[in-house]
Amino acid sequence: MPYDLLIKGGHVLDPGQAIDRRMDIAISDGAIAAIQPEISASEASRVLEVRGSNRYVVPGLIDVHTHVAYGATTPGVGIGCVDPDVGGVGSAVTTVLDAGSVGIANVGVFGAHLLPKAKTRVICYVNVGTFAHTTPAAADVMHMEDIDRKAIASCIRANPGLIRGFKLRLVGPVVQERGEDVVRLSKEIANEHGVPLMVHIGDGRHPDRARAGELTRFLLKTLTAGDILTHLCTPNPGGVMDAREAAQSVVPELEEARANGVLIDSALGRGNFGIEVARRQAELGVRPDTTSSDLTAGGRRLGVGLLDSMAKFMSVGYSLSDVVRMTTLNAARGIGLGDQLGAVAVGREADLSIFDVVEGKWKFTDTLNQVFTGTQALVPVQTIRKGELFSPEWGPYAWGWLPEQA
Template structure:
C-alpha cells in the first residue's frame, strides 16, 4: 500500500474496511480526495468510522436507470435510485430526447448523485412508450444540438428496438440511429425485446463499444435458443466488441436465460438495474444491490460482480478514475456488506430463487461527504 504524509489533518478515516480482493485497510480521506491507504487501525483523521465487517469498492455505477421523475411509468428521483441505494453514479438510459434533455441536466445540478445520460434518438423521449412509432420524431438536427449543449452529460444514444416501441417501422429506427451514431461519434445503447423486428435483424447493426442492454431477457425474441445455446448473432456481436449490459427491469431478466449464459461463459460486461419508481417499490428490481445478489446466487464471484458495477462501467464511460481507489483520486466509494441468511430473489418472469447470501449497501462517500444508505422497500 502506498502511504502519503500530510501536514494537514485528514477529515475522515474509514477504519478496517475490506477490499473485494481480501486486503484490509484504513482509507484516509482529506476533503474530497483519498489521502492514504493505511494499514488497518493505523489511519489518523479528525473522525473515524468503524467499518469492521464491511467491504469497500469504488462507487457503484448503474449503467441503466430512468431518473426523470416527470415521466410515468419510467421515471424516478435521482438520489432515490442513486446514493440512497449505494450508487454514486447513475446513467439515465434514454428517458429524455432532445425536447427535454435540458431539464434532466438541470435536475442533475441539484442532486448529490453523479448523473450521466444516453440521449433518446426520439426527440420526445419516454413521454410516451411508442417513441419510435413515428420516424419524424427522430430529428437528427435537434439531437446534434442537444449533444453540443450537454457534452459532459451525454455519453451515447439510446434506441429501444422492440415491437411496442417501433410499431410498423421495423428495423428502420435502428438504421437511423446507426447513422446518427456515426454523425455524432457517439455509441448506441440498444434495448431489445419482443419482435418485430426479429433479433437476427437487430444485433448485426451493433458495432464495437455499442451497448446491448436486456441481453438476458426471456422473451420469445431473445438471444438463446430453446436448448439454451447462444444464437450466432450474439457470439458474433461479442467477437466484434459489443458491450453486454444486464438492464434487469420489470420484464427483461430471466434466471433461466442467465443460467444458460453462465453455462456458456457469456458474462455481463456491466450489471445494471433498469430501475424506476414502479419496479423499485414493487419489484422485481428493488435496487442495484438486489440485482447484484442475483448474480452472486448464479455463481459469479464477488469480485466479478463488483467489477461489473465499478471498473468495467467506468472504463466504458471513459472515466477510469470512477473505478479506482488510489491516493490522490477523488473519494468516490461504496461501503457494503455480504449478509448470510435466506433471501428470496425474483426475476422478471416471476421465478423465485432462495439465495443464501445477499449484498447490502451501507453507505457512500461522494463529494467529500459520507452518507448512509436508505433503501426503502
C-alpha cells in the same frame, strides 16, 4: 490533521486491482490520499469505523442503466423515474446513467434541475425518440418521424457536454415493420455526434419471435466498439437466446459483437430478467460484462436496485468479486470512464460504496413471476461520494432493504 476522513478497518474488495483484504483508506479534498493496512485515527479529522463481519468497502458502484429523469416524466402517463440520489448515494451507488428516460423534448431537465442538485454523479443518454417515456405511447419510437435528426443536432449544439450517448428501445410496431431502418438511423446519429448507442432488446409486448430475433441479430452486427447492448437475460422475444434452435444456445452474433468492443449489459429491472435464461447462459459460459438495475419508481417498490441485481446474479453462481467487478471496473470502462472510476486508488476521486453481505434464504422473482432463492443479499451501509458521507435511504420494502425470506 492531514486527512479529512479516514475509512478504517474495512475489508476492501477491488477486483480490478486484486485487492481483497482489510485496509484503511484516507481521504483529503474529495480524493483518496492513502491506502494502507493501518493508518492512525489521530491523523484524520473524522473517522468512520467500518470493521464488521461480511462488510465490504468497494470502489463506488456504477449503475449503467437507470431511469432518474425525476420530474420530467409523469407517473401514470410515462415511465416513473426516481430521484438520482434515491437510486444513487442513498443506495450505495455513486454513479448512475440515465438510459433514455427522455428525448430531446425534455432533456433540459438534466441541466436545469437534476445535475445541479444531485449528489450522485449522473450521466445522461438521451432517447432517440423525441418524447421517449414522457407519453402514454407503448413505445418510444412509434413512427420514423419520431427520430428527428435535425432537432437532435440542434439540441446537442445548444447543450454542449450534456448528452453522453443515445438510447434506442428495439420494441413496438414500427420496429417490427422497419426495424433495420430504425437501427441504422439511430447508429448514424450516434456516429454523427461521436457518442455511444445503447440498445434495449426484448419486447414484452410479444411480437413475432422469429422477426424479433432477426432484428436482434441485425443489431448485433451493426453495433460497434463503445456501444451497449442491454438486457442480456431477457426472456422476451428479441433476446439473445437463439429462437431457431431447440438447444437454447445464444446467437453467434453476440460474441462477435463483444469481440468488436460492444459492452454486454444485463439490466434486470421488472421486465427483462428470466432466471432460466440467466442459468442457461451461465451453463454456456455467456456472462454480461456489467449488471445494472433498470431502476424505475415502480420497480423500486418491488425491490429493484443495483444491489438487488448483484444478489440475483450471485444466486446464479457468480461470486461477490464477479459482481463487484461488473459494477465497478467493467462498468467504468464500458462507459469510457475507466481512467476516472472503478478503482480504489490514490489520487482518484473518493467514490466508495460500503455494504453488508447478509446470509440467509432470500426470495427473488423474475420477469415471468418465477420465484427463485438466493443465499446472499446485499444491504447498503454507507456511501462516500467525492469524500462526502451519505447514509442509505430507507429500503424499497416496507421493512427495509432485505428481500423477503423464503
